Amino acid sequence: MKVIRPGGAPHEEPRGVVGGHEISRATTGSENLFMGIFRLPAGARSRPHFHANCESACYLLSGGMRIRWGERLEHVVELQQGDMLWVPPHETHVLENLSDDDDVEYVVARNSPTEDAVEVPWAPR
Template sequence: MKVIRPNVPPHEEPRGVVGGHEVSRATTGSENLFMGIFRLPAGAASRPHYHANCESACYMLRGQMRIRWGERLENVVELEVGDMLWVPPHETHVLENPSATEDAEYVVARDSPTEDAVEVPWAPR
């Protein structure tokens, strides 16, 4: 067992969101699980990406997010505090924070011990 405390400095993830503390292969040696807390600053958006070899689940802690997904990012869903979202593998998506003043904060769980994000440069924004 290992306790992961929230005193880790924030760090930018390759896809453009801010990571915090996490359970992962890097922090615990986990073989099949990733769980982390992320923040999307007010007015910010992630870069288009997908997760290659894992399913993801998101739980909104604070603020709101707009998720665009699909081949041309043509689908949209809005998340509020308490909402959960399931994302299948290889689903291209973008996270957007529509608030000009409040950061969005959320928990992500995956059936992979690593971040597993692949940026999609050809997807529209």
């Protein structure tokens, strides 16, 4: 067992969101699980990306977020505090903070021990 406590330095993920603390292969030696807390700054939008070899489950802790997904990001759903979202493998998506003033904070769990994020340069931005 290993306890992961808040307080580490936030770090920007390649896809444009800010990571906090996490359970992953890097922090615990996990073989099949990733769970982390992320922040999307006020007015920010992630870069188009997908998670190659895992499913993701998200729980919105605070704020409101728009998710665009699909090959041309043609589908849209909005999440509010307390909502959960399931994302299948290889589903290209973008996260958008609905507020220009407040950050969004959310928890992500994956059946992979790593971030497993792949940026999609050909998707519309």
